[in-house]
Amino acid sequence: MDYHRHDCMEIMYLMTGSCIVDVMAEEGREERHRLKKGELILLDANVPHRLIVEEGTPCRMLNVEFSVAPLAPGDESALSIGMLAREEPPLAELLDSPAASLVLHDPEEVPHTLKSLVLELDRRQGRQNVMVRLLFAELLLRLARLRVERLHTGPQQASHYVRAAIEYLHQNYDRGIRVPEIAAAVNLHPGYLHRLFKQHTGRTLTDYLNALRMDKAKMLLTGSAVPVAEIADYVGIASRPYFHLLFRKYSGCTPTEYREGAEPDSWKKGRSGAEEAEGG
Structure with missing residues (x-):
């Protein structure tokens, strides 16, 4: 043209x-x-x-x-x-x-x-x-x-917002939280925070939160006597069927199978990546 x-x-x-x-x-x-x-x-x-x-x-x-x-x-x-x-x-x-x-x-x-x-x-x-x-x-x-x-919004400031969002997720993963609440906590528009987070971590806020919750669930499965049926509540997921669906997605097995087959502290070797993304 x-x-x-x-x-x-x-x-x-x-x-x-x-x-x-x-x-x-x-x-x-x-x-x-x-x-x-x-x-x-x-x-x-x-x-x-x-x-x-x-x-x-x-x-x-x-x-x-x-x-x-x-x-x-x-x-x-x-x-x-x-x-x-x-x-x-x-x-x-x-x-x-x-x-x-x-x-x-x-x-x-x-x-x-x-x-x-x-x-x-x-x-x-x-x-x-x-x-x-x-x-x-x-x-x-x-x-x-x-x-x-x-x-x-320069690179340094953007990184600050992403770190603040990650910190908020780690402090509040055990209750029902949504993207608008996370954005409000770091004083950004939800859509803009979503773009910054994806750009800096390679994953969405929801994916990061789900991975974090599954990591915490693995810790409870291998390091505590909390009944499997109650672990969803401990990691902020109100629906137990949805928790089982997410766990299978991120772990490739059910929570019961993971508890029965995992060695003590094996969650440290098989994390889904939430904390690695934080460090990167």
């Missing part, structure tokens, strides 16, 4: 595969962005760009073009971007700091909002209504917050 430009801003979100977006920035300087699944690029209006899909690497993307126009007099149903910017500093910062292009990563929240917006526009045949404006406002806010997270 040759270089082209649009009168409106453009969002290109990659749902599957990979692609290259070349952007002609200031003074004719070319910037190349290689996008993969879960990434998006925000292009300013009238910025020359081109999409390159390499042979053998098909991609599927969502594409939306938009512009922000002043409210019509007496239009009570429309949302004022200026009003949102006053309430949300990240949005004000995005609007006050124009750039030719901006690449962000979000495999969870942005695609959901973007899909809803595209479906609503299709349903309305491109015409706006209150729902379109609400979804568009949500999309802008999510993009603004992602931008702030990317700009202001």
Whole structure:
């Protein structure tokens, strides 16, 4: 595809595969962005760009073009971007700091909002209504917050959040906890904590918590006389069938089989990896 430009801003979100977006920035300087699944690029209006899909690497993307126009007099149903910017500093910062292009990563929240917006526009045949404006406002806010997270969270600070989350998991694994609670404990948005944790440990928060609970269950099975039927409660899992399902998934056997076949302290030799990930 040759270089082209649009009168409106453009969002290109990659749902599957990979692609290259070349952007002609200031003074004719070319910037190349290689996008993969879960990434998006925000292009300013009238910025020359081109999409390159390499042979053998098909991609599927969502594409939306938009512009922000002043409210019509007496239009009570429309949302004022200026009003949102006053309430949300990240949005004000995005609007006050124009750039030719901006690449962000979000495999969870942005695609959901973007899909809803595209479906609503299709349903309305491109015409706006209150729902379109609400979804568009949500999309802008999510993009603004992602931008702030990317700009202001360095590797050292990100590592701090991950360590704090791991510490919280080790202190609270024995009760029912959910990702929003963990995120609140470390003062981060749940979606952002999920991305940081996966990036730094290679596993999700839920997977880490389950592995930790199974490690603790193995310790109880080999180092205590706690009945098998009660161990689920000791590791914070309310459903005993679910505990047995998880234990088999992480250990390859049932809790009873593990207790009968394991040597004392054998949990130290066959851990599922939660503590190794913490150390790494």
